[in-house]
Amino acid sequence: MQRILNNFSCASKAFGLTISIKKTELFITNLDSIVFNDVKMDKEIEGRIRKAISAFSKLYNMLWCSHDISLKVKVNEYKSVVFTTLFYGAESWTLCQKHINQLDAFHRRCLRIISNIKPGVHIHNNGVLTKYNISGIEAILIKVQLSWSGHLSRISDIRIPKQLPFHQFQTGRPLLRFKDRLKDNLKRCNIQFSSWENKASERGIWRHSSKIDSNTGTNFV
Structure with a gap:
């Protein structure tokens, strides 16, 4: 990466141009994880949630809505497929509370869909977590x-x-x-x-x- 930037800088100078550090936003996609030069987590969390939504949606009809598959199997598949996508690189995350809330909202929404809990039905979120023996976002992190x-x-x-x-x-x-x-x-x-x-x-x-x-x-x- 550094060699590429050095070569780009040399080529720019040949045409009388310079690279403005302040105006240049650099981000690196490393193994599907996005690292920005300001090291903030907003884009990374948004990207992880988008990818997790995509993974969840692909299984919506064949798995989550199926009446022939037990809830235990659905939850295990959710952990295997959606969790691995959502928490990729989470070991090094430095999250603010707003990021945790974003992840938690997605997590609980998915569990309600898997559990076939209709909108408007009042069930305590911790009750859903306990019923299926699955941890909350903050505990997982x-x-x-x-x-x-x-x-x-x-x-x-x-x-x-x-x-x-x-x-x-x-x-x-x-x-x-x-x-x-x-x-x-x-x-x-x-x-x-x-x-x-x-x-x-x-x-x-x-x-x-x-x-x-x-x-x-x-x-x-």
């Missing part, structure tokens, strides 16, 4: 990130995947970092930030320590 964080803690300090999430930004109001979101998730699970790496070094201990309530996203250990 916390579990995914803590699992990835545990993996990061066990790899070498010189590896880029370990250095990047804890990079220090310049002075001024920083964007939400992976480290900030990790601190919040650790707090939700009653894990001290100062000692989380020691716990994460043992997979079994870490897996037990990071268990959370599937509905509320809070620790129940």
Whole structure:
């Protein structure tokens, strides 16, 4: 990518043109995940929801509306097909509450369609989650990130995947970092930030320590 940009810059100079950094928006689609130069998550979340809607819609007639397929099978397929699309790359997401609300609204809407709950019928969302033994969005995100964080803690300090999430930004109001979101998730699970790496070094201990309530996203250990 850098070589391409360098060549483009040289070609522009040959015609007396220069590339304006401020006016140039760069985004990279990496394995179907979009990374913008401002590292904000808005476009990524919108893109993931669009792709998940597409995956869900393709199975609408043959699966979700079928009366010959059990709800258990439908939910398992939902987890296998829609979840994998929706949460691709979620390990490194640094989400604001509005992003979580967007994902949660999509998740609950899909479950109501799968459950054949008609519009206007009042059923508590947590009741739907409990009935089909499926977690809420925030609980899923916390579990995914803590699992990835545990993996990061066990790899070498010189590896880029370990250095990047804890990079220090310049002075001024920083964007939400992976480290900030990790601190919040650790707090939700009653894990001290100062000692989380020691716990994460043992997979079994870490897996037990990071268990959370599937509905509320809070620790129940």
